[in-house]
Amino acid sequence: MEDPWQKAYDFAVAVARKAGEIRKAGESEIRVMTKSSTVDLVTKTDERVEKIIISSLKEEFGEDAHCFIGEESVAKGEPCVLSDKPTWIIDPVDGTTNFVHGFPFVAVSIAFAVNKEVEFGVVYSCLEDKMYKARKGKGAFCDDEPIQVSDMKDINKSIIISEHGTDRSPEKVTKIFSTMQKILCIPVHGLRGSGTAATNMCLVATGAVEAFFEIGIHCWDIAAGVIIVKEAGGILLDVDGGPFDLMSRRMVSANNELIAKRIIKEIEIFPVGRDDAPAEK
Ligand SMILES: O=P([O-])([O-])O[C@@H]1[C@@H](O)[C@H](O)[C@@H](O)[C@H](O)[C@@H]1O
Numbered sequence: 001m002e003d004p005w006q007k008a009y010d011f012a013v014a015v016a017r018k019a020g021e022i023r024k025a026g027e028s029e030i031r032v033m034t035k036s037s038t039v040d041l042v043t044k045t046d047e048r049v050e051k052i053i054i055s056s057l058k059e060e061f062g063e064d065a066h067c068f069i070g071e072e073s074v075a076k077g078e079p080c081v082l083s084d085k086p087t088w089i090i091d092p093v094d095g096t097t098n099f100v101h102g103f104p105f106v107a108v109s110i111a112f113a114v115n116k117e118v119e120f121g122v123v124y125s126c127l128e129d130k131m132y133k134a135r136k137g138k139g140a141f142c143d144d145e146p147i148q149v150s151d152m153k154d155i156n157k158s159i160i161i162s163e164h165g166t167d168r169s170p171e172k173v174t175k176i177f178s179t180m181q182k183i184l185c186i187p188v189h190g191l192r193g194s195g196t197a198a199t200n201m202c203l204v205a206t207g208a209v210e211a212f213f214e215i216g217i218h219c220w221d222i223a224a225g226v227i228i229v230k231e232a233g234g235i236l237l238d239v240d241g242g243p244f245d246l247m248s249r250r251m252v253s254a255n256n257e258l259i260a261k262r263i264i265k266e267i268e269i270f271p272v273g274r275d276d277a278p279a280e281k
């Protein structure tokens with residue numbers, strides 16, 4: 001039987017690389033704007049790269065063949081609803097704050113979901129020039145090398161990634177840093193954060209770290225990373241230990257359940273609105 005999504009997967013890899021090159025060209029004149037807060041940055045490059053990705057996909061597969069969830073389209077009012085229809089979930093510049101500051105971790109993240117299940121994901125880590133990718137049931141790769149999560153089961157010998165996000169409300173910041181302090185003092189070998197969720201997920205998938213968790217990320221930040229972590233042998237859970245929900249803006253990705261459940265014990269949960277929550281009137 002013909003493989004229905006191989007062509008889309010191969011095309012997504014090519015588009016991600018092209019998008020990375022367009023992003024690089026945008027470095028020369030970065031025009032910074034803000035979204036939900038003064039520290040939630042977006043640039044004209046983010047918007048331009050997303051437009052080019054979406055128009056390339058529409059040109060290749062047909063104007064109305066697929067649905068799209070793009071970070072910057074949603075920011076401009078497009079709906080963020082994951083239906084059963086084939087849907088591209090796109091973060092054109094993951095690590096925008098890094099991009100603005102020249103901090104060397106920026107990624108293009110492109111995922112493709114069918115029946116609400118991520119079929120494949122591509123994360124192009126631009127500055128490293130590494131293409132992370134995975135298809136459901138077919139393994140995870142960095143460039144063309146297979147990747148595998150860490151086999152570490154001892155939390156005391158683990159590195160954990162978390163991010164503080166863009167919400168600066170005191171009650172949330174307190175919970176974020178209290179959680180980080182409790183995890184650091186388990187103790188673990190270290191806490192890290194690249195500033196881009198997509199890259200953080202790939203670091204779990206390659207075994208460079210044992211886990212990455214965050215409350216407040218968006219589906220476009222992690223959709224590609226989800227399938228890359230799973231196909232590298234990792235697991236995804238909600239921050240309360242329940243089943244992972246791509247649209248919930250809460251996520252624990254880890255090399256195994258032992259590590260995941262140990263850090264979940266320390267996470268101080270705070271409420272965040274779902275990605276697919278009805279738009280406020
Ligand atoms: O906005 P962006 O650079 O695409 O995505 C970023 C995420 O990748 C990161 O995990 C999060 O902590 C940042 O607040 C920001 O949301």
Ligand SMILES: [Mg+2]
Nearest residue numbers: 091094095221
């Ligand atoms: Mg992002």
